[in-house]
Amino acid sequence: MGISIDRREISIILTILRRDRLSIFGIAVAAVFIVTSIAVRIFGNGLVPYDPTQVNMMVAFQAPSFQHFFGTDNLGRDIFSRCVIAAPIDAEIGFSIVVISVLIGTILGSCSGYIGGKVDETFMRITDVFIAVPTLVLAVVVAVALGPGVEHVIEANLVGWWPVYARLARAGALSLKESQFIEAAKVAGISRFRIILKHILPNNISPILVYATLDIGNAILYASVLSYLGLGAQPPQAEWGRMVYDGQVYLVNGWWISIIPGLVIFAVALAFNLLGDALRDAFDPRYRKL
Amino acid sequence: MSNMGLLRLEGIVTHFPAKGAMFYSETGALVTGKTIHAVDGVDLSLDRNTTLGIVGESGCGKTTLARTILLLIKPTSGRLYFEGREITNLSYADLAKIRPNLQMIFQDPFSSLDPRMRAKDVIAEPLTVVTNDREKVKKRVLEVFEQVGLHADQLNRFPNEFSGGQRQRIAIARALATRPKLVILDEPTSALDASIQAQILNLLLEIQEEYKVSYLFISHNVGVVRHMSDRIAVMYLGKVVEEGPVGDLMSKPRHPYTAALISSIPKPNPKARGEMAEIRGETPSPINPPSGCRYHTRCPFATNLCSDKEPQLQELESGHHVACHYPLET
C-alpha cells in the first residue's frame, strides 16, 4: 500500500517533480501562495504597497498599470494589495478544511475498515448520507445556518469533506488488513488499537497525502465560492471570492476588479491540483520504473 | 503421553462460507456449494523440542490449519490445547498472554514485515507485549538479530533495504524474540532462491538446537519437510491421511496418496525420469469433497467400500497412523 519514505525515496520524488514543467508551475505558485500568506500574517499591511482598506475616489477604476499592478476598484483601493492581504484567509480556510478532514476521516475510516463487521456497515451508511448530498449545497446550507464568518466557512465545508477521507482510509485499511505483517502483529499479541495506530495508519498515508494535496485547491475554491455567496469573510475584510462578487457589476468598465481576483483563485487552485497530480505520479510504482 | 504434549488438536474443523463460488471440475461437472470444508476433522499432537512436518498440496487445508492453531481464525468445532490448557475459546486479550510462547514465521518475506518499520522495531514488537523495560528489549533485539546472522549496524534499516533471505532472517528473529516454545512455519523457504533455502533451513536447525523449540513445519515441498521433521502428517482435502515418523513414512508410505506424492517429487537426476508416478485427475474442490474416502476419485486401488465409507486413522505400526481401507503393503 504505502511506500516507505526515507531519504532515497524523497530524492526520487523530488527528481520526478523537477522534470515535469507543469508540476514546477504548480510547486512555484503554491509556494508563493503559502509564503505570501505567512508573510502577511507576520508583517501585516506593511508588506503591501498600498493600504488595502484605504478609500480614494480619485484613483478609482484605474486599469492595471505600473503603479497599480492589478488596477484599482470602484472605491480606489489597490487590488493587488487587497489580493495579497486576502491570501492568508483562503490559505487558512483551505488548509484547515483539508487537515482537519484528513485527521477525522483517516482515523475514523481506518478504525472502521479494520474493525469491520457491523461497526463498519453502520459507518458506511453514515458516510453515504454525507456523500449523497453535493458538497457545495451541504456547505452552503450549513454556512447559512451558522451565520457569516471565517470559522463557519471552515466548519460548513468540513461536514461534507471528511467522509471522502474516511472512505479512502477505509479502503486502504480493508486491503492492509489482509497483509501478512498485520497477521504477524496479531500473532505477536499486539492489541487491535496498537495495530491500527502503528501499522494501519502509517501505511495508509500515501494515497491520502496525494489526495489531500489535490484537495487543498478544491477547498480554496469552495471557500471562495462561499464568500462569493456572501457567507464567510465580511467586508471590509478583503477576500478573493468576495472581491469577485463585488466587482461583478463593473465588468463592462472595470473588468479587472472582478476578473483578476478570479484568476488568482484559479491559479492557486490549479497549482495545488497540478502538485497533487505530480505527487500521485511520483508515488506510482509503475511510473518509477522508467 | 500426549497429555504432556505441547500442542494438541482434537477434531479441529474449520469451515468457511463459500460465498457463491462456482467453477467447473475437470470432469466437466459444476462445483458449487455452501461451505468450504478447509479443515475437516484433524487430530494432531506435538511434543516439546520436536518438529512435526505437515505436507500437502493446494486445497489440503494446511495453511488454514496453521491459522486455526494460532487462533487467527476460530475453528468451527473441535478443541485446541496448548501446554495442557484449552485455548479454543480464549478472548483476544487472554490469548495475548499465550502468544509469546506460540509464534509464526510466514511464507512471504516481502509482505510479512511492515514496510514502514525499521528492522529493530519489527523484532521488538512481540517483546513489547511481555515487558516495558526498554533496555531489556534493546538487548534482546540485538542478541537475536546477531543470532540469525545479521549485523548490528543493519538494525536501523527498513525491510526494503534487505534481500529476501535477509528479510526471512528478520522474520525468524521476530518469531524467536520472546523465546517461544512452539513456532509454526508456513512455507518459510518457498519464496526464496534455492541457494538461500539451504542457508535458512540450516539456520532453523541451529536455532532449534539452541532454543529447544518445537516446529510445526508446513510445506508443499516434501523434500524440505522430510529434511526438517521428526514426524510427518500428510493432508488431503482437509484431513490427515497418514502420520508417522519421518523415516518410516518416507521409505514405506502406507497411504496411496502419500506414495504418489513422494514419487511425484522431481529428482535432480535425468536418469530417474520414468520413475514419477502419475496420479489421475486433479484434487477435487474442498467445497464438494468426495464421499467416503476423499481420495477415492483418484486412487488406483479404490473399491465401492472406499466411496461409501470414510476410513479413520488407525495405528499400523508403532506411531504410524493411516486412514485407508487398503493400506499399501510394505
Added chain:
Amino acid sequence: MTNAVLEVHDLSVVFETFEGRYNALNNINVTINQSEVIGLVGESGCGKSTLALAVMGLLPRPHAKIPSGSITFKGKNLLSFTEKEMEQIRGTDISMIFQEPLTSLDPLFTIGDQLSETIQIKLQRAGENVRWNSGKVKTEVLNWMKRVGLADPESAMERYPHEFSGGMRQRVMIAMALAAEPRLMLADEPTSALDVTTQVQILRLVKSLVSQVKASVLFISHDLAVVAQIADRVAVMYAGMMVEEASVHEIFENPLHPYTQALLASFPKEEEVKKSKLVSIPGSVPNIAHIPPGCPFHPRCSFAKDICSTTRPELRENSPGHRVACVLYDKS
C-alpha cells in the same frame, strides 16, 4: 549449424531506469536446435526471463536497450524486426507460455474463442481463408483440447478462464501455444505455480506434445530437478551471465562450474542423515544493481582466485558439447 532453430549470439541487454543502469544480460551465446528442449536454469535476477522476452521482442521499451548481439531465427535477426513483423511471428512461429495462466488468458473470452483465434491464424497462413467460427476451426479446437487432456471439450469450449483450475488453465495455455505448430516455444516457469502431482502431468504432456509437433522448447525454471525431467540440454545462468551449458546428463553427472555444483549439492539427499546441515552457498544472489566486477559469482565461490574479481570469464568449450565460463578450466 543448419539444424539450429534459434541462435543467440553475444546478446547483451541493459535497463536504463530511474534508479540507474542495470546490466540484465551480458554476452549471452546459446543455440537451440530442431526438436530440442533446452532447460534454462537460474535464480532471481539471473536474466532468464529477460532472455525470453528479448527473443519475443517484448522487452519494455524504451527502458530496455540492446547494445550488442543478435538473435537469429529462420535466418533473420529478430532484433532488426519491426513491431509489425514481430507480431506476425508471435503466437505462430514462436509462442510462449507463462507461470500464471490466469493473467495470460483474456478473462472476457471463452477459451474456445481464444483457441479459435490461434487456429484461424494458422490455417490462414497455410493459405486457407477460414472464419474463426467455421466448422473446420472448431474441429481443430476440439481436437487440441482432447490432446491436452481437457475432459468434455464441447462444453469446456464455452467456459471462461476463471472457471478452471490452475492445472487446467495451464493445459489451455499449452494448447494455445502449440496449436499454431510453432518452431519454438518459450516456457517461463510453467509448472512453478502448480501442485507437484499436477506438475508431473503437465511435464509429461509438454514433452509428448512437443515431440509430436516437432517444436523446440526453451524451458525456463529455477528448479534444476524439474529441468532434469524434461530437458535435452541445460544452460545455467547467474547474474546475467551464462556460466555453464551441457547435455542434461553431463550437467548432473559432471557439473563443472562451482555454482552448478553448489546448486546440485544443496538438494536434500534421500539417504542423508536427517536434520543434518545442508550444503549451502554463503552470501546471497547479487542485486541486479550491484553485480560484482569480474566473475559475478566470485564473492560466494569457494574456489575464487584473485583474477576472478577483475576478469569476467568467457564461456568456453571444455569438452565436446560442454561449455563452462570459469577460470578453473582455462587451458591456457
